[in-house]
Amino acid sequence: MGQIQIVQGDITRLEVDAVVNAANSTLLGGGGVDGAIHRAAGPDLLAACQLLGGCPAGEARITPGFRLPAKWVIHTVGPVWQGGEREESALLASCYRESFSVAKAHGIASIAFPAISTGVYGYPKQQAAEIALAAMREWVDDFEKITACCFSEADAYRYRELCRECI
Ligand code: ADP
Numbered sequence: 001m002g003q004i005q006i007v008q009g010d011i012t013r014l015e016v017d018a019v020v021n022a023a024n025s026t027l028l029g030g031g032g033v034d035g036a037i038h039r040a041a042g043p044d045l046l047a048a049c050q051l052l053g054g055c056p057a058g059e060a061r062i063t064p065g066f067r068l069p070a071k072w073v074i075h076t077v078g079p080v081w082q083g084g085e086r087e088e089s090a091l092l093a094s095c096y097r098e099s100f101s102v103a104k105a106h107g108i109a110s111i112a113f114p115a116i117s118t119g120v121y122g123y124p125k126q127q128a129a130e131i132a133l134a135a136m137r138e139w140v141d142d143f144e145k146i147t148a149c150c151f152s153e154a155d156a157y158r159y160r161e162l163c164r165e166c167i
Pocket of ligand 1 (some may be wrong): 155
């Protein structure tokens with residue numbers, strides 16, 4: 001029986017088997033959490049990503065974590081918020097599902113997620129948190145620990161309000 005943990009901080013510092021990157025479809029790096037992960041992992045991460053040939057929204061790809069404490073990075077591409085009628089919620093749910101599925105296939109026991117799509121991609125934070133936590137609850141028994149890594153204290157508070165059973 002696994003647990004969902006909510007933490008506030010920088011995902012690049014977490015000692016987990018895998019961290020999820022909110023990437024863009026080129027997988028060639030960007031700002032926000034993507035930039036932070038590439039900086040912390042070092043240039044070998046970009047070289048590994050270049051071999052993948054991009055990734056469509058809603059899907060996930062895996063690379064080593066290189067200089068990160070995490071052994072793996074799972075790159076997923078969230079939807080850009082366009083008002084809510086462009087399959088955004090289904091695509092965001094798919095990001096979590098596909099990331100979990102790739103993680104499980106690699107024997108990963110602990111995995112940390114940022115709040116995918118809620119930065120530059122503009123997804124409303126409350127709705128995104130509901131989708132994230134619903135997916136985490138579905139997969140909680142397949143992992144030892146699932147971490148929701150919130151960058152701000154306000155984001156962590158939002159997650160805690162939505163998840164009384166989270167630790
Ligand atoms: P997207 O393009 O998917 O919106 P962003 O990186 O712009 O991706 O933002 C996604 C979320 O990641 C935002 O909530 C942002 O605050 C958060 N974030 C940014 N840097 C970090 C980091 N180092 N660790 C964890 N979360 C981060």
